[in-house]
Amino acid sequence: MTNPNSNPMPLIVDDDGSQDGMTALVYLLQNPKFEVKAITISQGIAYPKIFGTNLMRMLARLGKTGIPVGVGSETPLEGNNSFPEQFREESNSFWSPFVSLPNQALETLDSRDAATLIIDTIQQSPKPVTILATGSLTNIAEALRQEPTIINNIASLHIMGGAVFVPGNLREHLDPMIKQNQVAEFNIWVDPIAAQEVFKAASAGLKIILTTLDATNQVGFSRGDQQAWKATGTPEGIIASEFLDFALSVISGNDPLIPNPVWDLVAAINLSEPSFCNPVPLHIQVDTMGKPNTTQGQTVVIENQPPNTYVCLNPSFNNLKFGTNEIFTNE
Numbered sequence: 001m002t003n004p005n006s007n008p009m010p011l012i013v014d015d016d017g018s019q020d021g022m023t024a025l026v027y028l029l030q031n032p033k034f035e036v037k038a039i040t041i042s043q044g045i046a047y048p049k050i051f052g053t054n055l056m057r058m059l060a061r062l063g064k065t066g067i068p069v070g071v072g073s074e075t076p077l078e079g080n081n082s083f084p085e086q087f088r089e090e091s092n093s094f095w096s097p098f099v100s101l102p103n104q105a106l107e108t109l110d111s112r113d114a115a116t117l118i119i120d121t122i123q124q125s126p127k128p129v130t131i132l133a134t135g136s137l138t139n140i141a142e143a144l145r146q147e148p149t150i151i152n153n154i155a156s157l158h159i160m161g162g163a164v165f166v167p168g169n170l171r172e173h174l175d176p177m178i179k180q181n182q183v184a185e186f187n188i189w190v191d192p193i194a195a196q197e198v199f200k201a202a203s204a205g206l207k208i209i210l211t212t213l214d215a216t217n218q219v220g221f222s223r224g225d226q227q228a229w230k231a232t233g234t235p236e237g238i239i240a241s242e243f244l245d246f247a248l249s250v251i252s253g254n255d256p257l258i259p260n261p262v263w264d265l266v267a268a269i270n271l272s273e274p275s276f277c278n279p280v281p282l283h284i285q286v287d288t289m290g291k292p293n294t295t296q297g298q299t300v301v302i303e304n305q306p307p308n309t310y311v312c313l314n315p316s317f318n319n320l321k322f323g324t325n326e327i328f329t330n331e
Contacts, residue, residue, distance in 0.1 A: 276312075
């Protein structure tokens with residue numbers, strides 16, 4: 001994963017407190033192509049204030065300092081869609097006992113809220129900033145509402161979210177009513193108004209790259225990958241193996257025949273490695289009018305409209321020089 005590039009890309013990572021989002025984050029923290037300039041926490045799986053405090057402890061474990069972390073609103077822009085409480089409790093505990101954290105952080109949370117931190121980071125950067133958003137788009141939408149001119153200094157916005165030509169994943173929700181929604185993906189569904197506002201910003205010049213369930217459904221990570229990440233001996237590889245251990249043990253039910261999709265990591269690799277996925281230009285619109293248990297949050301392709309999004313549908317490690325077990329190596 002070495003890179004001769006001595007001029008790394010400035011990057012903001014916006015996540016909603018998911019274990020796969022943290023895997024994506026540590027992948028990018030150890031990737032020499034990027035300099036993580038800020039981390040923001042959106043509502044979704046996380047209660048942002050609780051998660052932000054734990055994230056500071058994770059950064060201390062990794063020995064990372066000087067990266068401001070801002071927390072966002074505790075609620076979506078509109079409505080009350082939310083993840084199951086059980087998912088949120090796991091986030092609150094930072095997936096203990098699978099993941100261990102030091103008792104103390106080295107630094108405190110930034111005093112700015114997430115939207116303000118996003119705006120300041122973009123406005124103060126001498127180079128266009130890339131954003132990876134791996135949760136709800138609440139913080140991104142709030143930043144664009146407050147200061148739409150930041151689009152002029154955003155290189156691209158990479159999003160993990162949506163389901164275009166495959167079913168959504170709300171079947172994993174624990175509410176029997178919400179399970180009836182067969183078309184929406186969690187990250188978009190939890191704040192569909194924010195998502196639609198972000199996609200509309202493409203008309204003002206925002207370049208959007210979307211990694212969908214169509215793509216992440218095709219990439220799985222196994223116990224072999226988890227052991228290989230741990231064997232690297234690097235702080236990032238070891239903690240990533242702990243996140244994957246949780247996913248394989250809890251989400252996949254410890255079935256060795258079921259590799260686990262690490263959704264946000266796939267989006268991060270798509271950001272880092274352009275050859276990973278050949279993007280398809282589509283015009284995406286979010287259903288904001290349907291009911292939460294029917295079609296709300298669906299990412300709909302609008303025919304005969306100019307593309308507003310570059311959509312990853314078919315990623316492949318065959319296009320890369322490394323495999324799933326080598327993601328956290330330094331070679």
